[in-house]
Amino acid sequence: MSDDAEAIRAWWRTSIIDMSPGKIAFRGHPIEELIGNVSFPQMIWLMTAGRLASPEEAALLEAALVAGVDHGPQAPSIAAARMAATCGVGLNNAMANGVNMLGDVHGGAGEQCAELYYDINERIDGGVSLEEAVHSGLDEWRTENGKIVSGFGHRFHNPVDPRAPRLMALVREAAKAGTVSGRYADIGEAVQANLSARKPLAMNIDGATAVIFCELGFPAPLSRGLFCLSRSVGILSHAWEQMQQGGRNKGPMPPAYLPKYDKV
Template sequence: MSDDLKKGLEGVLVAESELSSIDGDAGRLIYRGYTIEDLARGASYEEVLYLLWNGHLPTEDELEPFIEALLEEREVDDDVLDTMERLAAAGERPMAALRTAVSMFSAYEPEDDADPEDLDATLRKGRRITAKIPTALAAFERYRQGEEPIDPNPDLGLAANFLYMLTGEEPDDVAAETFDQALILHADHGLNASTFTSMVIGSTMADIYSAVTGGISALSGPLHGGANQDVMEVLIEIDESDLDHREWVEQATAEGRRIPGFGHRVYNVKDPRAKILQERSKELAETGEDKWYNYTTTIEQFLTEEKGLVEKGIAPNVDFYSGSVYYQLGIPIDMYTPIFAMSRVGGWIAHVLEYQAENRLIRPRARYTGPQDQAFVPLEER
């Protein structure tokens, strides 16, 4: 057994997976062998869920009942909605509200007594969680705005339905397709912190509700899931500044400010997901406000061409463009990370199922650096 210390488990192999692969030098991401570009441009989020959970892309005959099953599970219990209303009134953070909602879902699980080793039952539970998260999130936001929740629309896919429940208006084709792509792009990404957290919990044979709740908790940390919110806050700061956006970036970098949305733990080149969202941001700009697209492209050009960040292995990541895309879709800034969770839940469930199929309790070691041979002193003599 090696005694080499790997802080943050950097470079440590802990599992084998058929789900996703990242080539950080080439800027390549695949799900089960399919490039993220092909999936984002040719598949729906539901098809990608099927791929991750079942190992292959569905035929039309397979996809129809799969979507129908998701549709049937969208409703959430009134108790959950009541809790979302109370949390909204109390000013709770959206990620904390989502964590609470998923914990509550288990109270109404029809297969609550299923054997933990029954992976088919676990998948069905995971499907229910995935279907209900958009409904709970949209309801929470509606309550925050002083509005009543909107019932799911059975004629809309998961992405379009969420935007409909959030705003009360059916999105146009560009908005629906853009958001669907965003969900696909965030569905899985190797053993990131939240996925690994879900796997650790799953390795104890805890139920999938516990594993997903743990994933949400890990994703809520600012070092993992909050960068797209940080990007949008910077863009708004630029918009409200007296400086031209290029001048603002030049001044900020001269002052040593870090621009969020650049750099990634795995990618040394531009994140392939960022390239796709940049295209969608441009499309949204052509039919709406173009300043957010102009800001992001100017910042990227300045930091990559004039500051040479790419040569240092620092390039735009998915968060750099997802923030402005979500903003153009009318999504509140502090809902960005919950939307990340709404997408990544598909990957969490897939990884838990894959790992539990040949389960071994995840139990790493820590190197002890404390004192040795301490003499014990009874309480009355201390």
């Protein structure tokens, strides 16, 4: 092979897929051996983490993915997908419109919370107690990000987000079975206790799924990507439902209600 040909082939380099005519292998596993033998969460794990997850690891990942699929048409990402569906675009366009709404404020809290948990864990590894690590970690968080701590508090679900206790119970069961360490469950609950010292504050879906993603060893940025995968299910179902309901050019408010005009 000429140097030019090799340079062209090396333009994109990947260890994810080995594909040539008649051959498809993911991370060294032929596709025909994966189909029917691994679950979708295991496939997600293989593609992102580079190895096949155990059934127990995959079950915990799946629980996090199930918990985050939807939060109703009032969620900006869902509303955007439904509005797009009334504008004559295809289902994939409506889904993309919704996924593209998942940013730092709406959709990024899981990544931010995972960063906080990893920071607290590093402080513990440095020799301080859990309580000291949480206290100093939160102080630094507030200095850099303000008083709102991602993963805690919810405008609808206070003092309990119904998703979080179930997820945390599954983490505790997995820790008891030796699937995960349970360290990040301790950190998450210690953060909640610190934040609830004066008034009860819910650990929300982002705080609980961040515990799971950290327990499973996923880097913090992947937390957002995994949440996007999860919420895509809700975005898909709402966009499809809206297409079945019909409607044309639906905006954020019924046409009888117009935005308030602020006179300059």
